[in-house]
Structure formats: structure tokens, C-alpha cells
Amino acid sequence: MRVPSLKRFVADRYGAVALPAAQGPVTRQDVNSFFVATDGKGLAQLTQARFFSRGTLPGDFNFEPQEEPSDLLVFAESKLAIPAPRWSRP
Secondary structure: OOOOHHHHHHHHHHOOOOOOOOOOOOOOOOHHHHOOOOOOOOHHHHHHHHHOOOOOOOOOOOOOOOOOHHHHHHHHHHOOOOOOOOOOOO
16 A cells, blocks of 8 residues: 555654654643743743734733623724734624
8 A cells, every 4th residue: 555645754754643752841830831931932822823923812901890892892903903804793
């Protein structure tokens, strides 16, 4: 049986399960640092950098219980660096 070249390349480079070799364990000072770390390598930081373009997520803000969800949407959109696309309104 002939193995497709991409499958062979992946197996040669990463092994039979197509995953990079494991490196040493990650240690952090506390649980929160696994998600947001001072070195910029927390899970949330790595995900944001890989899957979201700069300017497509609003910055941090506080949302009070008495505020309307529509106010939150307007506020969040006003903080985006890139004007489009916009979140759709229900």
C-alpha cells in the first residue's frame, strides 16, 4: 500500500501520531499564570495571538449588573481598533 506524501512527511517529522515531541513540564507560580503569564506565554495569550487578529477583540472593561446588554455591545464595539466586521445584534 502506497502512503500519500503528506502523510509520510508528517509521520517522518512528528512521528506516528503527528504531534511534536513533548518538552519539559511547564511550571507557573499560580493557576492564573497558566492562562495569563508575565512572559506572554499563557494559554489565553497564545490563543489570542494565534487565532485573533490585532484589533478584533475589545480591551478590558467592567460591566455592571444594572447595565443593558445593548450598552455593553455599543461600548465593546467602540473599543475595537478595526471598525469591521461588527458583532451582529439579535
